[in-house]
Amino acid sequence: MIRVLVVDDDVRVARNHQGLVETLPGFTVVGVAHTAATALAQIRGHRPDLVLLDLHLPDASGIEVMRTLRAAAADDARRTDFLMITAVRDIAQVRDALHGGAVHYLLKPFPLSALRDQLERYAVARRQMDTEGEATQQDVDRLFGLLRPPGGRSLPKGLTSATVDLVAGVLRDTDGDLSASDVAERSGVSRVTARRYLEHLCADGRAELRMRYGTAGRPEHRYRWVA
CATH class of the missing domain: 1.10.10.10 (Winged helix-like DNA-binding domain superfamily/Winged helix DNA-binding domain)
Structure with a gap:
């Protein structure tokens, strides 16, 4: 199962995203957070595989959350992935998210089908990365195409x-x-x-x-x- 944490300051949006994730086979929601502090605590407590992370949080930005976790887990073999979900269109924020290792960046508003598509792509890419052996260039191109379609x-x-x-x-x-x-x-x-x-x-x-x-x-x- 892919363990997902939903982070969004809008309770209604967080509920919608949680509901979608729970309908997808192979996914489970381990928690929901509406602030950066709660998100950090739940990430450390639940160790999710993927965080649906809003950039606009009341106490800190989603970028700061990601940076804090990346710095703390630099030597940790188990890494949490981040899928940014936000209305922030500032290109500097997009760049910071990509440099921070976000697997993708979805701009609000978007249909829930777009989020479902991205989650399904993530599941396929994760399954392929769990296989052993050497990767060909075609394998690499396919993985990056799945994560950032x-x-x-x-x-x-x-x-x-x-x-x-x-x-x-x-x-x-x-x-x-x-x-x-x-x-x-x-x-x-x-x-x-x-x-x-x-x-x-x-x-x-x-x-x-x-x-x-x-x-x-x-x-x-x-x-x-x-x-």
């Missing part, structure tokens, strides 16, 4: 973020695996279109392809949500 304009030519979300939602809401025809029927797109988006999700690490071999003919391509 490009915007919708960088999707493969002909693909749109809305249809990515649509096809991903069909897989996400299904137990087991589906064929491209199944996905096409449930999403309302053509089979060819479904296949293209499924291949993109597989390349992105959020879905996987399985081959089902029958008694005769070509094996059937089956797709399963893994994020």
Whole structure:
């Protein structure tokens, strides 16, 4: 389980983020904090894997929280990751967050689907980093792409973020695996279109392809949500 601490000075926003995290398989919320002091205490007490950290806190900035923890844990093999969630658009703050090691920076307001997408990417990247062996350049590129995904304009030519979300939602809401025809029927797109988006999700690490071999003919391509 990925242990998450939610930190936001807005009680309603924190509750919404907590509710979303609790719906995701493989995630659990270990605490909620509304101040920097409480956040530091809960991070030290709960040792979360990931902190959803607001920059604007009443007693100190989220950047200060991250710096304090980074300095204290410099020699600690177990590191806490930070996903910044804020309305602060100052480029200096963005730079400080990146230099501090934030895995990503989400600007408010955003749809909860954007946070869900980032958490799913984080889960895939974390799982890949837990494997042993040497990394190729392709492995490294994929990990950094998962943690800091490009915007919708960088999707493969002909693909749109809305249809990515649509096809991903069909897989996400299904137990087991589906064929491209199944996905096409449930999403309302053509089979060819479904296949293209499924291949993109597989390349992105959020879905996987399985081959089902029958008694005769070509094996059937089956797709399963893994994020």
